[in-house]
Amino acid sequence: MKKLNIQLLTGIFVMIGIASFTYIAVTIGGARFTQQPGYTLTARFTSISGMQAGAIVEAAGVRVGTVSNIQFDPESYEAIVSLRINQGVPVQEDAIAAIRTQGIIGEKFIKIIPGGFEELLTDGMEIGDTESAVNLEELVSKYMFSGKG
Amino acid sequence: MLKMLENIGAYTLTGLEQTGRTLNLLLLVLWELVQPPYRFYTIVRQIYFIGGRSLSLIVISGITIGMVLGLQFYSILERFGSVNLLGAGVALSVIRELGPVMTALMVVGRAGSAITAELGIMRITEQVDALECMAISPNKYLVAPKVIAGMISVPLLTAVFDFVALFGGYFVGVVMFGVAEGSYMNGMIDAVEWEDVRLGLIKSIIFGVLITLICCAKGFYMHLTKAGSQGAEGVSFITTDAVVLSSIAVLFSDFLIGAIFS
Amino acid sequence: MTDTSAVENAITIRDLVVDYGTRRILDGVNLTIPSGQIMVIMGGSGAGKSTLLRCILGLKKPTSGSINILGTEVNGASTRQMQALRKQMGVAFQGGALFSSMSVAENIQLPLREHTRLDDSTIEIMTRIKLDMVNMLPHEHLMPAELSGGMTKRTALARAIIMDPKLLFFDEPSSGLDPSTSAELDDLIILLKNSMRMTIIVVTHELDSVFKIADHIAVIGEGRILETGTPEQIKMSTNVEIQDLLHRKPRENVVDADAHLRRLVGEEE
Numbered sequence: 001m002k003k004l005n006i007q008l009l010t011g012i013f014v015m016i017g018i019a020s021f022t023y024i025a026v027t028i029g030g031a032r033f034t035q036q037p038g039y040t041l042t043a044r045f046t047s048i049s050g051m052q053a054g055a056i057v058e059a060a061g062v063r064v065g066t067v068s069n070i071q072f073d074p075e076s077y078e079a080i081v082s083l084r085i086n087q088g089v090p091v092q093e094d095a096i097a098a099i100r101t102q103g104i105i106g107e108k109f110i111k112i113i114p115g116g117f118e119e120l121l122t123d124g125m126e127i128g129d130t131e132s133a134v135n136l137e138e139l140v141s142k143y144m145f146s147g148k149g
Numbered sequence: 150m151l152k153m154l155e156n157i158g159a160y161t162l163t164g165l166e167q168t169g170r171t172l173n174l175l176l177l178v179l180w181e182l183v184q185p186p187y188r189f190y191t192i193v194r195q196i197y198f199i200g201g202r203s204l205s206l207i208v209i210s211g212i213t214i215g216m217v218l219g220l221q222f223y224s225i226l227e228r229f230g231s232v233n234l235l236g237a238g239v240a241l242s243v244i245r246e247l248g249p250v251m252t253a254l255m256v257v258g259r260a261g262s263a264i265t266a267e268l269g270i271m272r273i274t275e276q277v278d279a280l281e282c283m284a285i286s287p288n289k290y291l292v293a294p295k296v297i298a299g300m301i302s303v304p305l306l307t308a309v310f311d312f313v314a315l316f317g318g319y320f321v322g323v324v325m326f327g328v329a330e331g332s333y334m335n336g337m338i339d340a341v342e343w344e345d346v347r348l349g350l351i352k353s354i355i356f357g358v359l360i361t362l363i364c365c366a367k368g369f370y371m372h373l374t375k376a377g378s379q380g381a382e383g384v385s386f387i388t389t390d391a392v393v394l395s396s397i398a399v400l401f402s403d404f405l406i407g408a409i410f411s
Numbered sequence: 412m413t414d415t416s417a418v419e420n421a422i423t424i425r426d427l428v429v430d431y432g433t434r435r436i437l438d439g440v441n442l443t444i445p446s447g448q449i450m451v452i453m454g455g456s457g458a459g460k461s462t463l464l465r466c467i468l469g470l471k472k473p474t475s476g477s478i479n480i481l482g483t484e485v486n487g488a489s490t491r492q493m494q495a496l497r498k499q500m501g502v503a504f505q506g507g508a509l510f511s512s513m514s515v516a517e518n519i520q521l522p523l524r525e526h527t528r529l530d531d532s533t534i535e536i537m538t539r540i541k542l543d544m545v546n547m548l549p550h551e552h553l554m555p556a557e558l559s560g561g562m563t564k565r566t567a568l569a570r571a572i573i574m575d576p577k578l579l580f581f582d583e584p585s586s587g588l589d590p591s592t593s594a595e596l597d598d599l600i601i602l603l604k605n606s607m608r609m610t611i612i613v614v615t616h617e618l619d620s621v622f623k624i625a626d627h628i629a630v631i632g633e634g635r636i637l638e639t640g641t642p643e644q645i646k647m648s649t650n651v652e653i654q655d656l657l658h659r660k661p662r663e664n665v666v667d668a669d670a671h672l673r674r675l676v677g678e679e680e
Contacts, residue, residue, distance in 0.1 A: 006197045007190075013201040017305025020312035021350075028240060028315070028337055029346035054342065063339075270511075278470050279508035279570075283522045284497035290525075 037087040038065060039123035043097040043110075044078045049133035051099060051108035057083050059112040064089040067110060083110065083127075091127065093119045098131035108133060170373070171366040174292060178362070181286070181293040191294040192301075199260040199295070199361070200302030204309065206255055211310040214247055215239065215317020222318075223326050232326075236333035237340030239318035244341055244349045246403070248311040249303075253356035253399045256303055257392055261364040264295055265391035268368025269384040273377070277369070292369060296361045303357030304350055311349065352406050359402060360395045367391035421446035421578060421610040422467065427476035429462055436462045438634035440476070444627075446577075446610045449600065451621050453614075454631035455656060460614050463631065464582060467612075468502060469493060481577060498526060501571030505583040507563035509555040509570070516542070516551040519570045526574065541569045545599060561592035565599070572603065579609045585617040597623050618657065622646075630656065 048070065057065035069082035085091060094115030101108055121127065222238040268291060271277050280287045315337070322328040367387045376383030376390075422444040429437040436459045444450045454460045465471040467478060469485050478485040483496050509518050516538050523534050542548045545565040550558070558566065564584060571579055581600065585593035597620045604611055615621060621628060622642050629639040632652050638645060645653065 007193055009201050010193050010197040013197070013204055014301075014305060016204070017200070017302075017308050021305070021308035024244065024308060024311050024315075025343070025346045028244075028341050029343045030338065030341070056339070274506055275504045275508040276510055278465075278468070279502065279504055279510075281470060282468055282497055282500065282502040283525070284494040285521070285525050 038085050038089075039087070040068065041083045041085060041091060041121055041123075041125055041127055043081050043083060043127040043130050044073070044076070045081060045097075045099060045130050045132045046078055047132040048079045048081065048099055049108060051081075051110075051133065055107065056109040057085065057112060058109055059089065059114065064112065081110070091121045093117045093121055094129065095121070095127060096129040096131060097127045099133040101133070167366070167370075167374075170370050171362060174288070174366045174369065175296075175358075175362055177288045178293045178296045181289045182297070184289075188290070188294055191290070192297050195294045195298030196302050198263075199256065199298050200306055203256055203259050203302075203306055206259060207252060207306045207310050208313050210251060210255055211248075211313035212317040214251060214310075215243065215314030215319075216321045217317075218242060218247070218314070219318035219321030219325075223322055223328070232322075232328050233332040233336055234340075235318070235322045235328050236336035239322070240315055240337040240341050241345060243311050243314045243318070244345050246407075248307050248314060249349050249352035249356055250399060250403050252307040252310045252353065253303060253360060254396055256299075256306065256357075257360050257364075257395045257399065261360050261395050262388050262392050264361065264364040265368040265388045266384055268292075268365060269371045269376075269387050270368075272368065272371045273380060273384070287369070292365045295365055296358060299357040299361030300354055301357070303360070304353040307349065307353035348407070348410050351410060352403060355402060355406060356399050359398050363395040363398055364391045367394070419446050420444060421481060422612075423479040424463075424467070425477045425479075427463070427466060427478065428474045429459075429466060429471065430474045431462075436634055437466070437473070440631070440634070440636055442629055442636055442639065444610065444612060447604075447608055448626035449604050449611045449613065449624050450627045450629065451613045451615060451625040452629050452631060453616055453618075453621050453656070454637075455616060458631045459634045460616075460631050461582070464580065464612075464614050468500070468580065469497070498574060499576050500578045500580065501574065501576035502580045503564065503567040503571040503582065503584070505586055507555070507558075507567040509558075509563060509566055511555050513555075514551065515547060515553050515555070515558070515566050518555070518566060519573050522570070522574050537573065541573050544572075544602075545569045560587050561595070564588065564596060568596075568599065568603075572607070572609075575607065577610060579603065579611045581611065581613045583615055583617075584613060585615060585620050590619070593617065593620060594623075596620075600624050618659075632656075 051067065051070070053067050053070050055067040056063050057067065065083055065085040067081055068084040071080045071082075072078075073080050081097075083097070091112060092115035094117045096113040096115070098111045098113060099108055100111045115129075218239045219235065222235055223232060226232045226234055226238065268277075271291070277287045277291070280290055319333060323330050323333050367390055371377050371383065371387050374387070376386045379386065420443045422442075424440055424442040427437050427440040428435070440459075440463060442463075452460050452463065462471065466473050467480070467485075473486070480496060481499060483492055485493070485496075488496065509515075510521070513521070519538050519541060520534050523529060523537060527534075529537075538551070539548060542551055545568050547562065547565050547569060550562060553562075555563065555566070568581070571581075584596045584600065588596070600611060600613065601624055603609055613620075613624065625642050627639065628642055628645045630637045630645060630648075630650075630653050637650055637653055638648055640648075646657065648654065
């Protein structure tokens with residue numbers, strides 16, 4: 001009787017613990033045990049200014065995917081960024097991928113600016129038009145030098 | 150002056166000796182882990198003792214810590230006009246740092262001291278010897294279930310702590326100060342990555358093993374120290390020692406794990 | 412009573428030396444314990460009898476010397492051999508050493524539950540038999556904290572014999588007990604020898620029980636065996652220390668006045 005009671009209470013404790021952990025890991029931590037359905041596009045940038053894999057991909061301010069991989073292309077001296085776009089989010093052939101910053105010094109993210117074409121990009125294709133990161137320091141120095149000269 | 154050096158030397162030696170014994174105990178426990186039969190029911194009872202009985206304490210302290218964080222972060226962030234970062238601030242500090250550390254410290258105070266006292270008393274009343282004479286390995290019967298239970302209970306308690314702390318922060322931020330619910334929740338979800346959760350998990354598992362191991366070693370090897378000949382008073386000494394030592398071990402290893410894994 | 416030709420030695424101890432730090436506790440102990448009989452190891456406090464017992468039980472590693480129990484060499488025995496040996500040994504500790512979180516019955520059952528695959532009802536019956544032997548049957552549900560001194564000792568005895576061991580060790584059976592309870596325990600020990608044919612080793616300094624239960628006595632003093640023999644032989648002993656012990660005389664110190672004075676003023680090297 002006493003034995004059963006302890007086992008029951010322990011079981012309840014373990015279930016509460018596991019439920020809390022699952023909530024934190026999946027809902028808050030965004031752990032995916034199965035990959036979210038979607039497709040991968042690539043984009044080339046002359047500079048990504050320290051953006052990291054895992055950065056957010058937005059369209060119209062809504063999160064529609066993540067940066068899954070960043071590679072350096074030694075031939076063109078460009079960064080090749082793989083974007084994981086959620087299922088059901090259309091990206092037109094003439095859409096633009098732009099690197100933006102949240103606020104002045106915030107995190108980098110990729111903004112998808114929609115195009116006008118009917119044709120949509122599919123898995124593995126490349127977004128042709130990109131806007132690289134605006135380098136704040138470069139801008140500032142340019143402004144300062146032009147002010148002097 | 151010479152006396153002082155001598156004392157430092159003596160302390161160092163005792164410290165090393167105890168560390169050695171604790172590591173030795175860890176090896177013995179690991180050895181037991183690969184040797185069936187497993188004491189399922191004994192482990193369940195220890196999980197109940199270390200985890201289940203600490204649950205209410207963890208819930209109360211978790212909610213309090215969450216509310217304190219909500220309050221403090223709000224008043225700081227408000228100065229910079231970025232209260233939308235409240236959720237992110239609370240969630241990150243709880244999941245990465247405060248959850249594992251506070252839970253571990255609570256478990257040290259509640260269960261760790263009891264473990265040391267229990268094993269110490271068993272040692273001085275010859276109960277450990279009796280087990281050995283019955284051909285029952287005290288490591289397997291007394292120590293291993295406690296360490297395994299610690300390894301399981303502390304991460305679970307940490308998850309509960311995190312959960313209620315986030316709720317506490319939510320309560321203060323959203324309900325009391327009127328931060329937009331969406332910005333609190335989404336800030337949290339955007340800021341916290343799986344890596345953060347994993348860090349908290351790794352920490353809490355290591356803390357669980359560390360606490361139970363240190364507290365077990367202190368009690369189990371009581372007869373090898375000066376306290377062994379002091380009876381009940383000796384038990385009170387080693388209990389205090391065990392609490393102090395495991396708290397320091399938690400804080401120090403928190404730093405080490407943070408440095409290694411992030 | 413026992414046919415002496417059939418007597419084998421249950422335990423043989425050769426040149427046992429135990430140091431504790433710089434102090435020498437046992438200094439070359441030689442002792443053979445015949446099987447099927449009650450051997451009492453007696454001696455004053457601090458004579459080393461507890462240390463000797465702990466060595467025999469394998470709880471303390473001796474500095475040198477050998478202990479052979481039932482044909483197994485304790486030093487150098489593998490863990491498995493030691494476990495097998497221990498299943499043939501039962502120990503009743505001085506303070507009982509009952510597990511405080513378990514009831515009397517649960518305490519007694521523990522070795523059975525750990526080492527056998529018997530079903531619950533068999534274990535219950537075996538427990539009852541042993542409890543009945545030590546007159547603890549009415550108290551089987553009590554917790555150790557609720558037991559009197561005599562009850563604790565009887566429970567410890569029941570736990571020691573639950574596996575029907577070949578060897579039974581009893582550490583200070585009469586310590587902390589009143590004379591009549593102590594006498595009851597002595598009767599119980601004799602009963603066990605006669606009914607279960609155990610070799611029983613009792614460590615004590617209580618003279619009344621020594622001469623009541625012992626078949627053989629080994630007197631230990633200053634880390635050595637002073638004399639072994641039957642109770643009659645020990646009574647007749649010419650050894651001064653044994654006579655002092657038997658007649659409850661305070662230990663005589665050979666006083667070296669000079670050395671004593673020097674020790675008092677702290678000049679001793």
